[in-house]
Amino acid sequence: MDLTDRGHRRHHTMRESLESAMRSARGGSGLAQALATVRTIVRTQPGDAEARTVLGFLLSQAGEHEQAAHHLGRVVAVQPKDPRARNNLANALMQSGSWQEASAQFRTATELDPGYRPAWLGLCTSLMHGRDAAGAVQASDAALRIHEPWPELMMARTGAMAMCDRVENGIADLRRAVERFPTHAGLRGSLLLALNSTGGTADDVAEAHRGYARCVTAPPQPPSRDPDPDRRIHVGILSADLRTHSVGYFVRAVLSHRPPGITVTAFSSSVPTPDDPMTAELRALCDGWVDVAVLDDAALDRAIRDRGIDVLVELSGHTGGNRLPALDRKPAPVIATAIGYPNTTGHPCIDWRFVDAVTDPPGTESRCTERLVRLDPCFLCYAPPADAPDPAMPGEDAPPTFGSFNEAKKLQSETIALWAPVLHAVPEARLAIKSRSAAEPAVRASLLARFGAAGIESARIDILPFAADTRGHLAQYARVHVALDPTPYNGTTTTCEALWTGVPVVTLEGDRHAARVGTSLLRTAGLGELVAPDAAAFARIAAELVRDRERLVRMRSGLRGMLASSPLMDAPGYGARFHDAIRSCWREWCARSRA
Template sequence: MKREWRGRCSLQQRRLEFLHSSPKNRPVIGVQKPNHMSQQSRNKGASAPSSLHPSAILDHAIAAHRSGNLSDAERAYTTILKGSRTHPVALHMLGLLHAQRGKFADAEPLLKKAARADPGNADVLFNYANVLRALDKTDDALAWLAKVIALSPNFAGAHLNRGAILLARKELHGAIAEFDRAIAIAPSSAAFANRGSAFQQLGRLDEAHGSYQSAVELAPSDPQKHFALSEVLTQMGRDDEAIGALERTVALDKAFPFALSKLVASRRKRADWRSFEREQAALDEAVESGVVVDPFTFFHASSSPAHQLTCAKTYVANVAPDRGAAIRKTPSPVSRLRVAYMSADFRSHATAHLMAGVFEEHDRERFDVSAISYGPDDRGEMRNRLKAAFERFEDVSHLTDEDVAKLIRQLDIEILVDLGGFTAGARPKILARRAAPIQVNYLGFPGTMGASYIDYIMADRIVIPEAEQQHYAEKVIYLPDSYQASDARRPLLPNAPARNRVGLADDAFVYCAFNRTSKITPVLFDVWMRLLTKTAGSVLWLLDGEPIARENLRREAVARGIGAERIVFAPPVAADEHLARHQLADLFLDTLPYNAHTTASDALWAGLPILTCLGTAFAGRVAASLLNAVGLPELVTHSLDEYEGLALRIAHDSELRTALKSKLATNRTSWPLFDTIGMTRHIEKAFNEMWRRHCAGEAPASFAV
């Protein structure tokens, strides 16, 4: 994003203005072109002799500044200030030069002196306020912008920048008032876009859409405006229009942060595979070239741990860079180890369903366990259960990242476990502030976060083979058996409904694939359609999603010679009903390169065997981890040809199917996968070893429990 600067260059009020890149959440602010400079000051490369009159040196400095010769300009401004330390124009312009280089701390004292030397110059005060804003001194910045407006009430940029500060501080109504004033004075794309953001955060989506649309009309070649429009259209459920806006964003700038990954995610959610291979290649190229791509989307599409590390590193460098030094702390010998779990998903959500039992089983004599919840409160049964499971449950959804980090420090948390990573609603900027001495990536995000401030990732030897540790920024903690927690307190399954009540024929062989549509790839769908071709009377049972996804999947089936009626969709139902209907299926077909995770745990808990193909990255190895931990390694294949062959063998051999289901039923209660107490003890041992290393002054290192 951009910030506006204004420069008074001489008594003739010549202007020098330039662009400055700002953090992601700062507004886009228009920039005026510089006015004409004297012919004398156009000599770009020559240094100005110190014997010249200060006005001539200033002309030379400004000409060098305009042409991008910043070193020469800096020397000339410095020469002027040696002769006159309070020269207002030289102070102002040298301050702007430092700001242009991103050296705001160097710019601040110069612009402060310039503002004192020329207090009636609105441009000088405006630029000083901008530097204060860049240094996060927002109270001071607002005060100086108020002075600008007092001097020049129709200064649109001052209203716009005040609104931007209020927007960042979540003072949304005040921000809208400032943007309205800026628009009344001089309608601009930036003002409309920022007003749209404020309306969007207030949930006033129609007004947000109108503002973004105006921003696009005023700046049709600005990809950022189209991207912002796509975001609100997505929230409004106008997906076709949102995809169109994303397409325009990518067409204008294929390197625009997140645009390509959001476009790919939108199309895969709808099973729109018309450009699948081209989009896959574009994603890989974007990551390799340093474009900011959403890691969660990329991990769904990538089979390369090395590329995933590159993607995550680029993401954190741009979105959540390291903001604090590691905390050193020595505990009291008698104190319990203070652990906090942080998540957006302490509610009826997959993460909560896996972890609830672990939270409850922690040894309270040795561990003080807290929840840091920044997600929505659905007021449901799981939310209430989780509140009861923790010693303290902190709802921080209303707090800023900095305030959450301060709270975690005030609670004296020693190990902070992040259950979200880069999934929906996650807030990695809290971790970037080094809220706790030890910070751990676990469960919710299947891969590296690429961040220097995440010390460990909890895994197992299947999801992260030892030979691949170099593809993880974190040190790896190897839990025995599977890394994935589970909740043995899940209720017993109710009776399965009759097949005809869920659209299944009584005599059909049911291949089940209850993963999200976005995990299904054309190559995998080819395999599934061949299975239907070779298995008489079979159907493929999928989760229902968007209507257009249903249409696309059925159309893809027909294109492969399979009748549309053989693709059956399971509508959304309550969690216990969903578990129960697994009993109607004969075989669960896993996806690749992103496996079933919680979905796989659900199927195995419900007694349904899963057939998987071992992938090459964490997300594609999870089902293999679970199957090994429940004693069914024979259902892990190592190629899609092997996967297809074993699926057919199981479909055509009723005795084999019976044996697999019987083995799963026996192992479910005797093997480690669903042993919640055992998993909790393993996690606690990991915590103790992390803390022992920390207190001994040892750097984080990979280890096995």
């Protein structure tokens, strides 16, 4: 009897320790200590599946994804019929980038228990990231034959549909889902992100963004701060993309060129990847770094408040991995949005939006819920990858080739209508398309069919293969003479990369931020002659340029130096403007607080 009682007490104590470790990790108060505690339990109780599951979860949060998969795989080995064990393993595999293995585990989990919704969501997500967007849509269709729609699945489904060149269908589904779940922030944000790729009027898209306020129901409770306009201020940078990602390259100048009166703490909401070189570089440029992917919205709110952030700059908007709901109670007295999203956020607690006078000219303020700060001449500063190949020209016998390395979701009807006259004007020309999903058979077929409807034969279109690394990706620009910018959602990183490899980009000056980014980038780089005021001029500029080989040769050898000496790559100047803007926002808050 005594032995049994002691066994029950030990079991109860172990469960309390596991629950305490999970609470500590989720609350952000001690991941390292939680790991140490659970590792000790697993060493003493190696056959306990619950302890090993908790260890796998904590290892994933620490970025040790392979170790997490190892321990969760051992749980599956002893519980092969448990769909939750399969789901846990699949999540760890997905975080390590093992998309196919993750999909296999998620699929098995759905077969073991078709009613287990997380496995369906994971299957859709892993297939999409594993470059099987069509399979992801099929998985979501299968889930919806069993379950009523739920927000997270609809968000993943829409992302997969966008990759499948079915943005319009995805938007229709999202509109119905938002009607059903009107206050779900992620669902409404997915709709807003998708609307940037379509041809609705700028005012209509802005009005849709203002509707995001319906998702913010909690009253703001901004913290009090010393309203001294000239004191050292603590700036927080919140992003899911402080890694090898477009935002990582653009934010580098902000972190590496800042005045002495500013302290910077980064709040990284992507799952840690210890071997990511960009993460390591950005972390070294910050005074503090907090991995917050594991934190729920309330814990992230506390983390920002507890560190005394004066000005918080969020870099995601409604893009994937954003943490906008964590801002609902306004964890910093001043909040701004910058770099990562091409529109207003619609969030009532975000005070400022950093743009420029080209992307958001005077007179467009009414489209934004935030007040605008213009970082002229350009709201961005490009930092190229160190391993970019030297510019290389296509061979003299190569046919004139236009190109786009933008995601397929940007190549909607408006873009095809803009590009088709270019290809008709140069009937011997080809079009090279490269995107993460364009090589998938279903996506390729859809793209070719839509170009075919515009009179462009599929034999003239080359779908370039996926490149495993940045250098290989950039090397494929050697096949392109002239890049074409999509509309109404321009390229950003793709435009800068094309110029860095010596490839000129032709853009159409549009009527909203997303459709004017190309104009801002080209004018800042000194290439305003490549900005077309209308579709007819776009076709003329592109056709004349692709036939002028001497000019193209000069550009191929000279664009990199031209870009490097332009304000678009003036990191010290951009950093100074960015931090002057932060200080200006802070001073405005101080003046209001002291009034």
